Amino acid sequence: MIVMKFGGTSVQDASAMLHVAAIAEQYGDEQILVVSSACSGMTSELLKLATDSVHMSDEERIQRIAVMENRHISIVSSLGIEEHVGHRVHELCNGLRNTCEGVALLGECTPRSSDAIASFGELLSTVVLQGLLQQHHASSWYDAREVVKTDSGYQVAQVDFSLTQSMALKKLKPVFDSHRIIVTQGFIGSDSDGNTTTLGRGGSDFSAALLGAALHADEIIIWTDVSGIASADPRMIPEARFIETMSFDEARMLSFFGAKVLHPETIIPALSNNIPVHVRNTFKSADKGTTITQLGDKDAIGFRSVIGKQIVTCVNISGIPGTDYHNKKFELLDQISRLYGQQPLIHARVGxxxxxxxxxxxxHLSQCIDKEQNLMNITVEEYSLISAIGPNLRSEHSKKAVGKFYETVLSVDPQPVFISGIQPQTVSALVAPDCAIDILKALHPHCS
Incomplete structure (x- = not known):
């Protein structure tokens, strides 16, 4: 059995859904669990609808839901399945109207209401997709909330994996006895009271990994709009190539430094159960893509990808002799954290x-920094952050590649700040922003 997760662009319109149907056809008699996101852009629209329902007029609310309904009906009509699916789209949109009306009457959009409204994106896309697939395959629509069980932490619910696995084996797996394909939703679950919950960032990838692990799938395929994970950003480096095999740690570091293909923490349930995860292109299904496993390519050495963050801020802090600056330092760091809603990417200490x-x-930092200047020596500088990532850059076999990284960076920027020791898979440098793209281009040919 294979789990296939399709992202928003893979189900964004009728043409995209036909690509999904063609992929299902390629797998012959293989059992497939399809986990789908909402149509591209729908979740953002629904979340805005949820908050706006508190104050906007009934007419505007009804109109905005009608636009969403018409988008799905248009897809249904283009696919020629309106007779079988149209009424289900209408029923779901009536439910959406009722939920938003409840928010308007209450005068408040609670996290619970927000989750309920957000869930309609996945419910609608999967109803349409299953209607298409059932024309040529024995397929069934399944409500993920029946098996994906979570706590009541709305918007970022935590999954009860033991209960989810039990429910999946008990209720979901038997559906395969009479159907080759099951279509269900990513991103959503339910708590012990049956209320809808959502799983937060990367929720659909997480759903696929959870259900794949629960059902002991042979493999999980994340279908998206790129042909895998690249050795560099193709927008900056057109000759970037896709990496065939990668370890989880490499994928995690790429995400940490800015790659957007997937959020690796979401696939931990799959890799913990030794289920390979593939990243492939819905619109170029013949492309091999990238396979992520726990260990990756054991024979790979050196760095295999380079990535850059265009603007980062480096804050250097040291205490003024004779002052107890530590409390003020922590206050400053807390202010910065609250200003950005984030922790520092990198923290290093020298003496x-x-x-x-x-x-x-x-x-953005000036309002925090200036008033603390008399208690600490503080310097603030903007850099670009360049990172090279490989299976194990601390190994003896990778010394030459790491040396080439230092040499190449210095050949373009004579005053970088090198950072090592973040992770065994990474070596980084802070460089002048106007040098960043040239450094990435100079480094990329050395990717193994």
């Missing part, structure tokens, strides 16, 4: 000096 690197431009 009494500490360096904090933030994924944000410098000018």
């Amino acid at each position: 009494e000096s500490e360096t904090y690197v933030y994924d944000a431009p410098m000018h």
